[in-house]
Amino acid sequence: MTGNDDSILEFLGERDVALSPxxxxxNLEREGIAISYRTINRRLKQLHEKGL
Structure with a gap:
C-alpha cells in the first residue's frame, strides 16, 4: 500500500461514504489532500482487487 492508499481509505472510512473516483x-481536494484524479482512479482499482 502507498501513502495515497492510506489517505483514500482514511477519508472514506471517516465519512462512511461510497464515492465515484x-x-x-x-472531496479530497476540498480537504486539502492533493492526489491526482488519475492516481485516485488507479489506486481505487488496486484497492478493490485487494478487497479493500
Missing amino acids: RGLDI
Whole structure:
C-alpha cells in the first residue's frame, strides 16, 4: 500500500461514504489532500482487487 492508499481509505472510512473516483477527487481536494484524479482512479482499482 502507498501513502495515497492510506489517505483514500482514511477519508472514506471517516465519512462512511461510497464515492465515484471523480467524487472522491473533488472531496479530497476540498480537504486539502492533493492526489491526482488519475492516481485516485488507479489506486481505487488496486484497492478493490485487494478487497479493500
